[in-house]
Amino acid sequence: MSNATQLIHSIPVDPQTGAISVPIYQTSTFVQDAPGVNKGYDYARSGNPTRATLESLIATLENGQTGLAFASGLAAIDTVIKLLKTGDEIVAVDDIYGGAFRLFNNVYEQFGIKVHYVDTTDIAKVVDAITPKTKLIWLETPTNPTLKISDIAAIAQIAKANACLLCVDNTFASPALQQPLSLGADIVIHSATKYLGGHSDLIAGIVVAKDKLIGDKLKYLQNACGAVLGPFDSWLVIRGIETLHLRIRQHCASALEVAKFLEQHPAVDKVYYPGLTSHPNHDVAKKQAKGFGGIVSFSLKEDTEQAAIDFVTQTQLFKLAESLGGIKSLISHPANMTHKSIPADKRRAAGVSDSLIRLSIGLEETEDLIQDLDQTFQKIISRNHKFSFTLTA
Numbered sequence: 001m002s003n004a005t006q007l008i009h010s011i012p013v014d015p016q017t018g019a020i021s022v023p024i025y026q027t028s029t030f031v032q033d034a035p036g037v038n039k040g041y042d043y044a045r046s047g048n049p050t051r052a053t054l055e056s057l058i059a060t061l062e063n064g065q066t067g068l069a070f071a072s073g074l075a076a077i078d079t080v081i082k083l084l085k086t087g088d089e090i091v092a093v094d095d096i097y098g099g100a101f102r103l104f105n106n107v108y109e110q111f112g113i114k115v116h117y118v119d120t121t122d123i124a125k126v127v128d129a130i131t132p133k134t135k136l137i138w139l140e141t142p143t144n145p146t147l148k149i150s151d152i153a154a155i156a157q158i159a160k161a162n163a164c165l166l167c168v169d170n171t172f173a174s175p176a177l178q179q180p181l182s183l184g185a186d187i188v189i190h191s192a193t194k195y196l197g198g199h200s201d202l203i204a205g206i207v208v209a210k211d212k213l214i215g216d217k218l219k220y221l222q223n224a225c226g227a228v229l230g231p232f233d234s235w236l237v238i239r240g241i242e243t244l245h246l247r248i249r250q251h252c253a254s255a256l257e258v259a260k261f262l263e264q265h266p267a268v269d270k271v272y273y274p275g276l277t278s279h280p281n282h283d284v285a286k287k288q289a290k291g292f293g294g295i296v297s298f299s300l301k302e303d304t305e306q307a308a309i310d311f312v313t314q315t316q317l318f319k320l321a322e323s324l325g326g327i328k329s330l331i332s333h334p335a336n337m338t339h340k341s342i343p344a345d346k347r348r349a350a351g352v353s354d355s356l357i358r359l360s361i362g363l364e365e366t367e368d369l370i371q372d373l374d375q376t377f378q379k380i381i382s383r384n385h386k387f388s389f390t391l392t393a
Protein backbone atom coordinates (compact mmCIF):
# COMPACT_ATOMS: atom_id res chain seq x y z
CA MET A 1 0.00 0.00 0.00
CA SER A 2 1.35 3.45 -0.83
CA ASN A 3 2.13 5.99 1.89
CA ALA A 4 -0.72 8.27 0.84
CA THR A 5 -3.29 5.45 1.01
CA GLN A 6 -1.95 4.26 4.35
CA LEU A 7 -2.05 7.80 5.69
CA ILE A 8 -5.64 8.47 4.67
CA HIS A 9 -6.80 5.21 6.27
CA SER A 10 -4.74 5.55 9.43
CA ILE A 11 -7.07 8.36 10.52
CA PRO A 12 -9.68 6.49 12.55
CA VAL A 13 -13.44 6.58 12.03
CA ASP A 14 -15.06 7.63 15.33
CA PRO A 15 -16.00 4.31 17.00
CA GLN A 16 -18.92 5.84 18.91
CA THR A 17 -20.81 7.54 16.09
CA GLY A 18 -19.16 6.44 12.86
CA ALA A 19 -18.23 10.08 12.09
CA ILE A 20 -15.75 9.85 9.21
CA SER A 21 -14.12 13.15 10.22
CA VAL A 22 -12.24 13.27 13.53
CA PRO A 23 -14.46 14.85 16.25
CA ILE A 24 -13.26 18.10 17.81
CA TYR A 25 -13.24 17.58 21.58
CA GLN A 26 -13.59 21.21 22.65
CA THR A 27 -13.30 20.55 26.37
CA SER A 28 -10.93 21.45 29.19
CA THR A 29 -11.66 18.55 31.54
CA PHE A 30 -13.09 15.02 31.58
CA VAL A 31 -15.56 13.60 34.13
CA GLN A 32 -14.05 10.84 36.23
CA ASP A 33 -15.80 7.64 37.38
CA ALA A 34 -13.93 7.74 40.71
CA PRO A 35 -10.92 9.82 41.79
CA GLY A 36 -8.13 8.93 39.36
CA VAL A 37 -10.38 6.54 37.40
CA ASN A 38 -11.02 7.96 33.93
CA LYS A 39 -11.42 7.03 30.29
CA GLY A 40 -7.82 7.87 29.39
CA TYR A 41 -8.09 11.65 29.72
CA ASP A 42 -8.25 13.83 32.82
CA TYR A 43 -7.27 17.39 31.84
CA ALA A 44 -6.82 18.75 28.31
CA ARG A 45 -3.30 20.16 28.75
CA SER A 46 -2.12 16.64 29.57
CA GLY A 47 -4.12 15.08 26.75
CA ASN A 48 -7.01 15.77 24.40
CA PRO A 49 -8.48 13.13 22.03
CA THR A 50 -8.38 15.38 18.94
CA ARG A 51 -4.78 16.36 19.65
CA ALA A 52 -3.96 12.70 20.40
CA THR A 53 -5.23 11.69 16.95
CA LEU A 54 -2.94 14.27 15.34
CA GLU A 55 -0.03 13.19 17.55
CA SER A 56 -0.28 9.53 16.64
CA LEU A 57 -0.82 10.43 12.96
CA ILE A 58 2.35 12.53 12.76
CA ALA A 59 4.35 9.87 14.67
CA THR A 60 3.31 7.34 11.99
CA LEU A 61 4.13 9.77 9.19
CA GLU A 62 7.60 10.51 10.56
CA ASN A 63 8.24 6.88 11.48
CA GLY A 64 8.72 7.66 15.19
CA GLN A 65 7.39 6.40 18.54
CA THR A 66 5.99 9.59 20.02
CA GLY A 67 4.33 12.55 18.32
CA LEU A 68 3.52 15.78 20.16
CA ALA A 69 1.60 18.86 18.99
CA PHE A 70 2.42 22.38 20.15
CA ALA A 71 1.00 25.89 19.87
CA SER A 72 3.73 26.90 17.37
CA GLY A 73 6.86 25.63 15.68
CA LEU A 74 8.91 27.69 18.12
CA ALA A 75 7.14 26.10 21.11
CA ALA A 76 8.14 22.72 19.63
CA ILE A 77 11.79 23.85 19.29
CA ASP A 78 11.72 25.32 22.82
CA THR A 79 10.56 21.99 24.24
CA VAL A 80 13.39 20.06 22.56
CA ILE A 81 16.01 22.50 23.93
CA LYS A 82 14.63 21.89 27.43
CA LEU A 83 16.09 18.37 27.24
CA LEU A 84 19.43 20.15 27.84
CA LYS A 85 20.83 21.74 30.96
CA THR A 86 23.20 24.57 31.86
CA GLY A 87 26.71 23.96 30.47
CA ASP A 88 25.50 21.87 27.53
CA GLU A 89 26.33 22.90 23.98
CA ILE A 90 24.53 22.73 20.65
CA VAL A 91 26.07 22.52 17.17
CA ALA A 92 23.60 24.10 14.77
CA VAL A 93 23.26 24.75 11.05
CA ASP A 94 24.50 28.29 10.30
CA ASP A 95 21.59 29.53 8.19
CA ILE A 96 19.07 28.47 10.79
CA TYR A 97 15.49 29.78 10.92
CA GLY A 98 15.63 33.30 12.39
CA GLY A 99 13.22 32.53 15.23
CA ALA A 100 15.32 29.56 16.33
CA PHE A 101 18.43 31.78 16.26
CA ARG A 102 16.67 34.34 18.46
CA LEU A 103 15.53 31.65 20.90
CA PHE A 104 18.99 30.06 21.11
CA ASN A 105 20.96 33.30 21.42
CA ASN A 106 18.66 35.66 23.29
CA VAL A 107 16.88 33.21 25.58
CA TYR A 108 18.90 30.04 26.11
CA GLU A 109 22.34 31.62 26.18
CA GLN A 110 21.39 33.42 29.40
CA PHE A 111 20.69 29.99 30.92
CA GLY A 112 24.22 28.87 30.01
CA ILE A 113 23.47 26.85 26.89
CA LYS A 114 25.94 27.67 24.14
CA VAL A 115 25.33 27.28 20.41
CA HIS A 116 28.06 26.89 17.76
CA TYR A 117 26.85 27.66 14.24
CA VAL A 118 28.57 25.84 11.38
CA ASP A 119 28.06 25.13 7.70
CA THR A 120 26.58 21.65 8.14
CA THR A 121 26.88 20.88 4.41
CA ASP A 122 30.57 20.37 5.27
CA ILE A 123 30.81 17.28 7.51
CA ALA A 124 34.35 18.15 8.66
CA LYS A 125 33.06 21.43 10.13
CA VAL A 126 30.43 19.56 12.14
CA VAL A 127 33.07 17.21 13.55
CA ASP A 128 35.36 20.15 14.39
CA ALA A 129 32.65 22.00 16.30
CA ILE A 130 31.80 19.09 18.61
CA THR A 131 33.22 19.29 22.14
CA PRO A 132 32.69 16.96 25.13
CA LYS A 133 29.90 19.35 26.14
CA THR A 134 27.96 18.98 22.88
CA LYS A 135 24.65 17.28 23.61
CA LEU A 136 22.63 18.18 20.52
CA ILE A 137 23.18 18.70 16.80
CA TRP A 138 20.52 20.88 15.19
CA LEU A 139 19.89 20.62 11.46
CA GLU A 140 17.53 22.27 9.09
CA THR A 141 17.53 20.83 5.58
CA PRO A 142 16.68 22.34 3.15
CA THR A 143 17.49 25.69 4.75
CA ASN A 144 15.83 29.04 4.36
CA PRO A 145 16.16 30.86 1.97
CA THR A 146 19.18 29.44 0.07
CA LEU A 147 18.00 25.80 0.31
CA LYS A 148 21.29 24.29 1.45
CA ILE A 149 21.11 20.51 1.95
CA SER A 150 22.92 18.68 4.76
CA ASP A 151 23.54 14.92 4.72
CA ILE A 152 21.27 13.66 7.51
CA ALA A 153 22.56 10.05 7.55
CA ALA A 154 26.22 11.12 7.71
CA ILE A 155 25.57 13.62 10.51
CA ALA A 156 23.46 11.03 12.39
CA GLN A 157 26.54 8.79 12.51
CA ILE A 158 28.64 11.64 13.89
CA ALA A 159 25.97 12.34 16.51
CA LYS A 160 25.90 8.71 17.57
CA ALA A 161 29.71 8.46 17.75
CA ASN A 162 29.74 11.52 20.04
CA ALA A 163 26.78 10.52 22.21
CA CYS A 164 24.67 13.50 21.23
CA LEU A 165 21.16 13.77 19.89
CA LEU A 166 20.39 14.80 16.33
CA CYS A 167 17.28 16.94 15.82
CA VAL A 168 16.15 17.86 12.30
CA ASP A 169 13.77 20.70 11.51
CA ASN A 170 11.87 19.01 8.67
CA THR A 171 9.54 21.94 7.93
CA PHE A 172 10.76 22.64 4.39
CA ALA A 173 10.69 19.02 3.17
CA SER A 174 7.71 17.58 5.09
CA PRO A 175 7.48 13.84 5.82
CA ALA A 176 6.03 13.29 2.34
CA LEU A 177 9.54 13.88 0.97
CA GLN A 178 11.99 13.22 3.78
CA GLN A 179 11.92 11.14 6.97
CA PRO A 180 14.92 12.12 9.11
CA LEU A 181 14.21 9.47 11.77
CA SER A 182 14.56 6.74 9.13
CA LEU A 183 17.93 8.31 8.21
CA GLY A 184 19.19 8.07 11.80
CA ALA A 185 18.01 11.29 13.48
CA ASP A 186 16.59 11.10 17.04
CA ILE A 187 14.04 13.92 16.92
CA VAL A 188 12.14 15.73 14.17
CA ILE A 189 10.40 19.06 14.57
CA HIS A 190 7.99 20.93 12.31
CA SER A 191 6.42 24.25 11.99
CA ALA A 192 3.03 22.73 11.10
CA THR A 193 2.09 26.31 10.20
CA LYS A 194 3.68 25.52 6.81
CA TYR A 195 3.19 22.33 4.71
CA LEU A 196 1.49 20.12 7.32
CA GLY A 197 -1.32 22.63 7.85
CA GLY A 198 -0.93 23.64 4.24
CA HIS A 199 -3.59 26.34 4.00
CA SER A 200 -2.01 29.37 5.73
CA ASP A 201 -4.75 29.33 8.36
CA LEU A 202 -3.04 28.37 11.64
CA ILE A 203 0.10 28.42 13.79
CA ALA A 204 1.22 25.01 15.09
CA GLY A 205 4.30 22.93 15.90
CA ILE A 206 5.18 19.23 15.99
CA VAL A 207 7.84 17.15 17.70
CA VAL A 208 8.38 13.46 16.90
CA ALA A 209 10.84 11.26 18.80
CA LYS A 210 12.27 8.02 17.44
CA ASP A 211 12.61 6.35 20.87
CA LYS A 212 9.96 6.02 23.53
CA LEU A 213 12.39 7.09 26.29
CA ILE A 214 13.11 10.48 24.68
CA GLY A 215 9.46 10.69 23.65
CA ASP A 216 8.39 10.26 27.27
CA LYS A 217 10.77 13.04 28.40
CA LEU A 218 9.39 15.36 25.73
CA LYS A 219 5.81 14.47 26.63
CA TYR A 220 6.60 15.28 30.27
CA LEU A 221 7.98 18.67 29.16
CA GLN A 222 4.96 19.31 26.94
CA ASN A 223 2.65 18.92 29.94
CA ALA A 224 5.02 20.64 32.38
CA CYS A 225 5.54 23.73 30.19
CA GLY A 226 2.09 23.74 28.66
CA ALA A 227 2.36 25.14 25.10
CA VAL A 228 -0.10 22.58 23.70
CA LEU A 229 -2.07 22.86 20.46
CA GLY A 230 -5.80 23.44 20.90
CA PRO A 231 -8.39 20.95 19.63
CA PHE A 232 -9.67 23.01 16.70
CA ASP A 233 -6.17 23.75 15.40
CA SER A 234 -5.28 20.07 15.91
CA TRP A 235 -8.25 19.21 13.70
CA LEU A 236 -7.10 21.72 11.06
CA VAL A 237 -3.63 20.15 10.97
CA ILE A 238 -5.19 16.66 10.61
CA ARG A 239 -7.30 18.00 7.75
CA GLY A 240 -4.19 19.49 6.16
CA ILE A 241 -2.19 16.28 6.51
CA GLU A 242 -4.95 14.32 4.72
CA THR A 243 -3.95 16.02 1.45
CA LEU A 244 -0.21 16.39 2.20
CA HIS A 245 1.05 13.88 -0.38
CA LEU A 246 -1.16 15.26 -3.13
CA ARG A 247 -0.25 18.87 -2.36
CA ILE A 248 3.48 18.20 -2.08
CA ARG A 249 3.50 16.40 -5.44
CA GLN A 250 2.08 19.52 -7.12
CA HIS A 251 4.27 21.96 -5.13
CA CYS A 252 7.36 20.00 -6.29
CA ALA A 253 6.26 19.69 -9.93
CA SER A 254 5.53 23.42 -10.26
CA ALA A 255 8.64 24.46 -8.31
CA LEU A 256 10.91 22.56 -10.71
CA GLU A 257 9.27 24.21 -13.74
CA VAL A 258 9.54 27.65 -12.14
CA ALA A 259 13.20 27.02 -11.24
CA LYS A 260 13.96 26.02 -14.84
CA PHE A 261 12.16 29.10 -16.15
CA LEU A 262 14.16 31.35 -13.83
CA GLU A 263 17.45 29.62 -14.63
CA GLN A 264 17.20 30.54 -18.33
CA HIS A 265 15.93 34.10 -17.73
CA PRO A 266 18.49 36.78 -18.71
CA ALA A 267 17.61 39.05 -15.74
CA VAL A 268 18.28 36.28 -13.19
CA ASP A 269 21.69 35.80 -11.62
CA LYS A 270 21.43 32.65 -9.45
CA VAL A 271 18.61 30.17 -8.87
CA TYR A 272 18.51 28.15 -5.65
CA TYR A 273 16.52 24.91 -5.96
CA PRO A 274 17.80 21.48 -4.84
CA GLY A 275 16.11 19.85 -7.84
CA LEU A 276 18.38 21.63 -10.33
CA THR A 277 21.54 19.75 -11.26
CA SER A 278 23.35 23.09 -10.81
CA HIS A 279 22.53 23.03 -7.06
CA PRO A 280 25.75 22.24 -5.12
CA ASN A 281 24.01 19.64 -2.90
CA HIS A 282 21.76 18.15 -5.60
CA ASP A 283 23.18 14.62 -5.13
CA VAL A 284 22.61 14.62 -1.36
CA ALA A 285 19.06 15.91 -1.89
CA LYS A 286 18.42 13.13 -4.42
CA LYS A 287 19.79 10.50 -2.05
CA GLN A 288 17.81 11.45 1.06
CA ALA A 289 14.52 12.91 -0.21
CA LYS A 290 11.76 11.76 -2.55
CA GLY A 291 11.47 15.25 -4.02
CA PHE A 292 12.90 18.74 -3.84
CA GLY A 293 10.12 20.77 -2.28
CA GLY A 294 8.11 23.85 -3.15
CA ILE A 295 10.51 26.67 -2.29
CA VAL A 296 12.59 28.40 -4.98
CA SER A 297 14.90 31.36 -4.38
CA PHE A 298 16.67 33.50 -6.96
CA SER A 299 18.77 36.63 -7.20
CA LEU A 300 18.75 39.30 -9.90
CA LYS A 301 21.61 40.42 -12.12
CA GLU A 302 20.71 43.90 -10.94
CA ASP A 303 21.69 43.00 -7.38
CA THR A 304 20.04 45.84 -5.50
CA GLU A 305 17.35 45.96 -2.85
CA GLN A 306 15.37 48.32 -5.08
CA ALA A 307 15.27 45.88 -8.00
CA ALA A 308 14.00 43.14 -5.67
CA ILE A 309 11.43 45.47 -4.08
CA ASP A 310 10.21 46.46 -7.57
CA PHE A 311 9.84 42.78 -8.42
CA VAL A 312 8.06 41.55 -5.28
CA THR A 313 5.53 44.38 -5.42
CA GLN A 314 4.59 43.77 -9.07
CA THR A 315 3.54 40.11 -9.08
CA GLN A 316 -0.19 39.40 -9.29
CA LEU A 317 -0.59 35.77 -8.17
CA PHE A 318 2.44 35.65 -5.86
CA LYS A 319 1.33 37.51 -2.74
CA LEU A 320 3.93 39.46 -0.76
CA ALA A 321 3.99 37.79 2.66
CA GLU A 322 6.16 35.89 5.12
CA SER A 323 5.58 32.17 5.69
CA LEU A 324 5.34 29.38 3.13
CA GLY A 325 3.78 26.03 2.34
CA GLY A 326 0.20 27.13 1.67
CA ILE A 327 -2.06 26.73 -1.35
CA LYS A 328 -1.53 30.35 -2.45
CA SER A 329 1.87 31.25 -3.87
CA LEU A 330 3.86 33.71 -1.78
CA ILE A 331 6.83 35.93 -2.57
CA SER A 332 9.24 37.52 -0.11
CA HIS A 333 12.36 39.64 0.01
CA PRO A 334 14.49 38.12 2.83
CA ALA A 335 16.89 41.11 3.08
CA ASN A 336 13.96 43.33 4.06
CA MET A 337 11.72 40.77 5.73
CA THR A 338 12.82 37.52 7.43
CA HIS A 339 16.53 38.46 7.50
CA LYS A 340 16.23 42.19 8.20
CA SER A 341 17.64 41.91 11.73
CA ILE A 342 20.89 40.35 10.46
CA PRO A 343 23.69 42.90 9.70
CA ALA A 344 24.03 43.36 5.90
CA ASP A 345 27.59 42.01 5.64
CA LYS A 346 26.72 38.88 7.67
CA ARG A 347 23.55 38.40 5.66
CA ARG A 348 25.41 38.67 2.33
CA ALA A 349 28.12 36.28 3.56
CA ALA A 350 25.37 33.73 4.28
CA GLY A 351 24.34 33.95 0.62
CA VAL A 352 21.34 36.20 1.15
CA SER A 353 22.22 38.87 -1.40
CA ASP A 354 20.41 42.22 -1.59
CA SER A 355 18.24 41.11 -4.51
CA LEU A 356 17.49 37.58 -3.29
CA ILE A 357 13.80 36.72 -3.69
CA ARG A 358 12.09 33.68 -2.18
CA LEU A 359 9.06 32.01 -3.73
CA SER A 360 6.72 29.60 -1.99
CA ILE A 361 5.11 27.80 -4.90
CA GLY A 362 1.41 27.27 -4.29
CA LEU A 363 -1.18 25.11 -6.00
CA GLU A 364 -2.14 27.39 -8.89
CA GLU A 365 -1.56 26.03 -12.43
CA THR A 366 2.16 25.96 -13.18
CA GLU A 367 1.70 27.91 -16.42
CA ASP A 368 -0.12 30.74 -14.62
CA LEU A 369 2.70 31.06 -12.09
CA ILE A 370 5.36 31.23 -14.79
CA GLN A 371 3.31 33.77 -16.72
CA ASP A 372 3.00 35.92 -13.58
CA LEU A 373 6.79 35.91 -13.14
CA ASP A 374 7.29 36.58 -16.84
CA GLN A 375 4.97 39.60 -16.89
CA THR A 376 6.69 40.91 -13.75
CA PHE A 377 10.11 40.73 -15.41
CA GLN A 378 8.72 42.56 -18.45
CA LYS A 379 7.21 45.34 -16.31
CA ILE A 380 10.40 45.81 -14.31
CA ILE A 381 12.64 45.79 -17.37
CA SER A 382 10.51 48.26 -19.35
CA ARG A 383 10.34 50.78 -16.53
CA ASN A 384 13.87 50.44 -15.19
CA HIS A 385 16.55 51.71 -17.53
CA LYS A 386 19.40 50.44 -15.42
CA PHE A 387 17.84 47.01 -15.34
CA SER A 388 17.51 46.74 -19.11
CA PHE A 389 21.08 47.98 -19.47
CA THR A 390 22.22 45.10 -17.25
CA LEU A 391 20.15 42.78 -19.37
CA THR A 392 21.72 43.71 -22.69
CA ALA A 393 25.23 44.17 -21.33
Ligand SMILES: *Cc1c(COP(=O)(O)O)cnc(C)c1O
Pocket residue numbers: 072073074075097099100140144169171172190191192193194203204205
Ligand atom coordinates in the same frame (compact mmCIF):
# COMPACT_ATOMS: atom_id res chain seq x y z
C1 LIG B 1 8.22 28.97 10.40
C2 LIG B 1 9.36 28.11 10.82
C3 LIG B 1 9.61 27.82 12.16
C4 LIG B 1 8.81 28.45 13.29
O1 LIG B 1 7.50 27.98 13.31
P1 LIG B 1 6.26 28.86 13.88
O2 LIG B 1 5.12 27.94 13.62
O3 LIG B 1 6.22 30.12 13.10
O4 LIG B 1 6.53 29.09 15.33
C5 LIG B 1 10.66 26.98 12.46
N1 LIG B 1 11.43 26.43 11.51
C6 LIG B 1 11.22 26.70 10.19
C7 LIG B 1 12.12 26.09 9.19
C8 LIG B 1 10.19 27.54 9.81
O5 LIG B 1 10.00 27.81 8.50
